[in-house]
Amino acid sequence: MSTTRTDTVAAPRRFPLREVVIFVALLVAVLGVYGIMGAAYSTRMLVEASCYAILALGLTIQWGYAGQFNAGVMGFVALGGFCAMFFSVPVNEAFWDSELPGELAVVLGYIVGAALVVFGASRLDRLGVPKKLRTVITVALAVVLYLVVISAFRGVAGQIESQAGFVGGLGLPSWVGWIVGGVLAGGVGYFIGHVCLGLRSDYLAIATIGIAEIIKAFLKNSDWLTRGTATVSPLPWPVPGPAEVGFTLARALYLSVTAVLIAAIFFLLHRAYHAPWGRMIRAIRDNEISSAAMGKNINRRRLEIFVLGCILMGIGGAVLASFNSLFDPQGYLPLNHTFLVLVMVILGGPGNNLGTIFGAVAVYIIWLMSEPLALFLMELAVNFGESTFGWDAPASLDSRALQARVFVIGLLITLVLRFAPKGLLPEKTKHVD
């Protein structure tokens, strides 16, 4: 009698033909881009694609593993980018040498104090205060304290802007910002998930769209913290920059950093997916009621996976911002940072990490190449219109041609959902005969 049980659930091993074909095609495409556009450009494309791959991995565990739809990837990306900026930009002496840090600390102290007072007021019913009276006291106190604190805060923020420009960074290595970016994004994800995950799945999408716009509005308008529309650059790199070793080599070094990051994330996710925890997550996705009947804490697991995805998005956003060496809050667009990632995930194969990475690289190449293509097609159309109908083309044509890409992304989403809902590399589900 053999002591090892035969694995009844594992699918029989076969040669992964589909994976090999698809990745060879991708390799050919990448080499083609190298041949046409040159090494420096193509390496930059690969680094950006790898940053997007981290974002896509974050989304694939939310959407593919757990069926949660996060429509606000942009917000978490922006948070990560902000952290990368805040921790790595050199220290602003003009700010730290003045009396402003003390004032800022005092105001922040007020904010914490006010929050504690309001929280205390909300617990007054423990002391025998009637609940209705407690609610009235809490709300009134919250409104008054909020107004007091926020006007004090506006004063300090205005002073910082006029005297020192902005707070400046902390001058720490980039990776500190990457980690904190992940933590911060996870924290925001915890808040959103805590509110929405027990409710209908649509509410999460609505709330994440909202929080993404709010984060962007905050980063754009907080000139004292982020310089707002004036943008912050350059952000230091964790590897030697282009000025020291040249564009191609510097970008290749950066690419190796992101590759190591992706490999680590991929390995950990792979382990988690096949661990009991991963099985439980998929069981909850596929049949919530029966997993609840088996005693699984559904909301808790959902929250875990949502926060985990948000952490990855924060890290990805931070790595991307560091690479671009520029923090521009206005550059965060729902199209580039939410829907592009969504297309990568649903096209590559939600729930399949390999498929997601393939989707990220492939879609990013198509996305970059579509820009000159759209301009070229628009020019053709204009020439045709001018010669045939004597049509007078409007001046803003270039920006309009780029809008055609919005249309294509939307069309791609609907078509994939309709005709290939499992993506190019579907998640492997195992069946028991």
Add this chain to the structure above:
Amino acid sequence: MNELVFFINNVVIAGSVAGSIYAIGAVGVTLIFSIMRFAHFAHGDMMTFGAFMVLLLTTLFPQAGAALGVPTPLIMLPLAMALTALLAVGIDRTFYKPLRAHGVKPIVMVIASLGVTLMLQGLIRLFAGTGGESLYVDDRKEIFRIPLPIEGVRVPVVITEPQLYLFALTLMSVVALHFFLSRSRLGKAMRAMSDNPDLARASGINTNTIVAVTWVLAGGLAAIAGTLLSLDVTFKPDLSFFLLLPIFAAAIVGGVGHPYGAIAGGFVVGFAETLAVFNWGILLRPFRDSLPEWLSLPGNLAFVGTEYKIVVPFFILVAILVWRPTGIFKGKVI
């Protein structure tokens, strides 16, 4: 008293304007939700599309309104409503119906509607450009300044012509919707289907017709809301993302699947927004002299700056989801 008039201008009128627009938008969202059970994210873009159709028609026939004495955009509104309704039904046939037939989860429909959002956005920007444009192509926007017959009031109550039309149209659509839902056969069938689709089908209601009617209603209402918004300010092709959150907040506040609740929710969100960005310091100004020394009023007592307006519907949304996820009127579907 001047401060009070200022309050009326900046809160009462502006709040009712925003509230009406959100209310009409939220009714459409909530109708789709109650019949098809998914959050239709392309609603903001259907509004933009309706407004764009009005802009297009008004540019083509700028003189049409002068003959009847009303602004041309309003003449074109019914036509634009029909076009938008047609678009809505067409979108449903091409994109949503096959997915429904597959029996996908509601969240997949939500993603599909996001895809539709992007397609509409791309098309509208491709043809309309990215800048803003006024819907008053050939007409003049009348502004009424109504002086109050009270001693010492110098500031008049200001209301514009499109705002008056907006109130009238909102009232008309709400009343019409009420009679449609409560009296007509189709409206009753819609309510039956929103209560229990299987039972409705079993009792001989043609669900395909109901779905089409829902899209016609939603499209028409979206065109009204988009046009009214564009009349009040200007037509902008990228409105939709900023409209989405208030409209969904309004629908959820009123209780999802509850048309009257959506109207109330629209006004709640609209007034909350204007109250939050209003500078309360102005109302306290008359009492400045009687305040004690230590309490000096800061110049700006608004809750949030105008640039953070979007925080308000989000805060309302979170609050309602935490304390009362069924909405203030207890929605039917959740």
